[in-house]
Amino acid sequence: MNIALIGYGKMGHMIEQVALERGHRIVCRIDVDNQEDFDSPEFASADVAIEFTNPTAAFDNYCRAFKHHVKVVSGSTGWMKDHRAEVEEMTRDGKQTLFWASNFSIGVAIFSAVNRYLAQIMNRFPQYDVQMEETHHVHKLDAPSGTAITLAEEIVDNIDRKAKWKLGTTTWDDGRVEGSADHNADELLVNSIRHGEVPGIHRVTYNSEADSITITHDAHSRMGFALGAVLAAEYTKDHTGLLTTNDLFKF
Numbered sequence: 001m002n003i004a005l006i007g008y009g010k011m012g013h014m015i016e017q018v019a020l021e022r023g024h025r026i027v028c029r030i031d032v033d034n035q036e037d038f039d040s041p042e043f044a045s046a047d048v049a050i051e052f053t054n055p056t057a058a059f060d061n062y063c064r065a066f067k068h069h070v071k072v073v074s075g076s077t078g079w080m081k082d083h084r085a086e087v088e089e090m091t092r093d094g095k096q097t098l099f100w101a102s103n104f105s106i107g108v109a110i111f112s113a114v115n116r117y118l119a120q121i122m123n124r125f126p127q128y129d130v131q132m133e134e135t136h137h138v139h140k141l142d143a144p145s146g147t148a149i150t151l152a153e154e155i156v157d158n159i160d161r162k163a164k165w166k167l168g169t170t171t172w173d174d175g176r177v178e179g180s181a182d183h184n185a186d187e188l189l190v191n192s193i194r195h196g197e198v199p200g201i202h203r204v205t206y207n208s209e210a211d212s213i214t215i216t217h218d219a220h221s222r223m224g225f226a227l228g229a230v231l232a233a234e235y236t237k238d239h240t241g242l243l244t245t246n247d248l249f250k251f
């Protein structure tokens with residue numbers, strides 16, 4: 001299939017490699033210095049555009065692709081709080097197509113299924129309090145990570161004693177600590193760590209006086225995200241509307 005890349009950074013390059021290995025063609029690569037290519041015949045020839053940019057650019061990129069009726073797969077995080085409703089409206093009834101996931105790896109899809117089940121079990125065991133921690137490279141623009149927000153929303157949806165999640169502290173390599181760990185009992189605290197070149201670690205911990213239970217997903221590289229994004233593009237070619245990893249992996 002024909003794939004356009006929007007955002008040719010760390011993820012864009014890795015997705016290109018995986019897409020070529022799977023026999024796809026890259027028809028267009030758009031980054032900040034060639035925005036006019038959105039209006040090129042090459043871009044319009046794409047079956048799907050794969051978008052990995054940043055929290056502020058993502059939504060405009062969806063709109064520019066939709067103008068040409070090009071379907072989009074996107075992993076950009078941090079835009080949901082401002083544009084979720086507009087994206088839901090644009091993709092309603094398959095008018096436009098966006099496959100979005102805060103994390104494309106199969107490992108996180110499995111982790112998410114375990115996370116939901118564990119939260120349900122914990123309704124019977126109020127002696128455990130739950131907290132989350134995510135660790136990423138120091139270049140990351142958003143905190144908490146998109147994956148942490150998705151996992152936190154799943155816990156809040158499944159455990160009766162938590163009403164919402166709250167960003168706690170962000171700790172940097174140089175020892176700086178931003179934010180505060182203060183929170184009410186019904187708030188799920190999510191702490192962030194920014195360290196070196198870490199691709200992404202997500203940890204959910206249930207702690208009681210007697211013991212603690214921790215589940216962790218630790219990405220060894222970005223390869224799992226890139227493969228998932230290309231699998232999502234293959235799926236998106238034949239589907240419409242607002243899609244996510246639950247559609248692809250059927251959890």
Ligand SMILES: NC(=O)C1=CN([C@@H]2O[C@H](COP(=O)(O)OP(=O)(O)OC[C@H]3O[C@@H](n4cnc5c(N)ncnc54)[C@H](O)[C@@H]3O)[C@@H](O)[C@H]2O)C=CC1
Nearest residue numbers: 007008009010011031052053057075076077102103104225
């Ligand atoms: N859902 C998932 O599985 C994953 C999501 N991400 C997310 O993907 C995004 C990108 O991650 P990386 O590739 O690591 O970042 P990066 O910083 O290496 O690459 C982003 C690229 O987008 C370009 N860009 C910025 N504004 C643009 C615009 N308006 N149009 C086109 N290109 C533009 C930048 O110049 C840069 O080349 C982040 O939001 C990150 O959180 C990252 C890894 C996995």
Ligand SMILES: O=C(O)C1=N[C@H](C(=O)O)C[C@H](O)C1
Nearest residue numbers: 077102103140145146147200
């Ligand atoms: O910025 C990253 O690198 C990552 N971002 C995603 C997120 O915010 O959850 C996914 C992955 O953890 C890597």
